[in-house]
Amino acid sequence: MKKAVHFGAGSIGRGFIGDLLHDTGYEIVLVDVDKNIVEQINKTNSYDLYIIEENYKKKTIDNVKAVLLTDTDKIAGEIAGAELVTVSVWVDNLPGVAVPLLAGLKKRVGKEAGKLDVLTCENAIHNGSILKNEVLKLDADFTEDMLDKAAAFPDTAVDRMVLASERNGVKSVDIGLAHELVIEKSKLTDPESEPVKGAVYTENMDKYIERKLFIINGGHAWAGYMGHICGFTTMQEVFEDENFTSSVREVMQEIGALIAQKYNFSIDELNNYIDFVINRFKTPGITDYISRVSRNPIRKLKAGERLTGPCIQCEERGLKNDRLIEGIAAALLYDISEDKQSSELQTHIKEHGIEESVSFYTSIPADSKLHKKIVENYKILSEKKKSHSYTATGGV
Known part of the structure; x- marks a missing residue:
């Protein structure tokens, strides 16, 4: 054998x-x-x-x-x-x-x-x-x-x-x-x-890797980090909320527009892929925890990763990236003491400030418009997190 x-x-x-x-x-x-x-x-x-x-x-x-x-x-x-x-x-x-x-x-x-x-x-x-x-x-x-x-x-x-x-x-x-x-x-x-x-x-590996890493893992990460902002514990709580589900779809569609442009996937093909992914996230009878999906935020904020990668590329191509910006800001707010990377991230933000931390962890230049938008979203979501009052209706 x-x-x-x-x-x-x-x-x-x-x-x-x-x-x-x-x-x-x-x-x-x-x-x-x-x-x-x-x-x-x-x-x-x-x-x-x-x-x-x-x-x-x-x-x-x-x-x-x-x-x-x-x-x-x-x-x-x-x-x-x-x-x-x-x-x-x-x-x-x-x-x-x-x-x-x-x-x-x-x-x-x-x-x-x-x-x-x-x-x-x-x-x-x-x-x-x-x-x-x-x-x-x-x-x-x-x-x-x-x-x-x-x-x-x-x-x-x-x-x-x-x-x-x-x-x-x-x-x-x-x-x-x-x-x-x-x-x-x-x-x-x-x-x-x-x-x-x-x-x-x-x-052609890149088309499959980016379709999966950006659309599936990016959408899932966005849902986890935004769910944390709202005080949810499980991913099922996120996907039971139709407003949230609609917002996750918007994230994936932002990414889908990028993937379609880069690799000649049709929009219909990618929308069908997004439907499949969301239906899988909503599979009944399972429990998946936000702490699992959102763990290791430093790795997930790196340039080229599931949120930062498509966000930067959309910015470079003039494509919509409001939801992706929101997701990066939410990842920077992920605060779970049991998560080593989360603790390291929050300590860095406290010691150096959010402006420096955005550049340090995402490699996005401090003098860029994208950097400014992430900081703006961070400050707004920070206030929302205090009361778990965020309503998933769009980025700033």
Whole structure:
């Protein structure tokens, strides 16, 4: 049986990538930092998924074992004998993956095991290059030319509804049927191969990555940050409010106008995509928390990310971006003490002021009109947040 090593045994790792790897016929080695989930998987060499649209029908993923991320030697040995490596750990955690990955690739070089595809399944543009660069930072003697002979790092785009759950004290994942894993065909070790069953293979990754990251993740982030302004706890509270749902649609339509212009998608096609996304967000019987959707605001405010990226590009092209500006301002107001990045963000704003913080976290120049609009929205939303009185009727 073919072997795949997957870094990340969270909801995406088990509920999306692990599911596809299982259906492709791989033996799966899951790598994670959570000792409890590693022990749980190794008890039965399996884990369970529950399909939301099929009345939570159980699907068991077997032929699985798990290893702790700290066990570098064991992981390296597994990689040395693998046909595929996949990763879904959040972008901020990729440096931790790079260490055992490099150790495994060096073992493969020593065994002349051949070149390995490494799929970085993260919500980030050029995610394959991000992981590749993290590997290159570790050892100056292991040059880029050597790495290119050992591994390929195609970019990917990922999309599936996955929600952590628990049944009878056992951690599981609830999954939606609809999913999309897009893989950059030209950068695969063999461009004609299809290492994952059910994936889309394309020569144009940017159109899929930006459509997904900006429209889905951007719209979801906007809903989370604005929901926080209003004092909501769950995303279901947001989407039960028709005014809010209409506003989320407006955000996605602002982004859709950009994506249509850049990649020649038709407006009708993108509107249908937006309808599909909103209907998925409103799926009955699930609970998703604003704290999950909105976590790590510093990463999500970076230039090129889900709100800042389309907002800047719309500004450059003269396209409407009022809702996106509002969302960036709301992200700057995200204040949850349990969220490390939120705490860091709020401390920076208190010490340096909102004007400097906008430039620091978004890279938007302080002398630009866009910067001024974000600051104006921030000040207005700051007052609204105090009374949770925001009405979703449009930006300033």
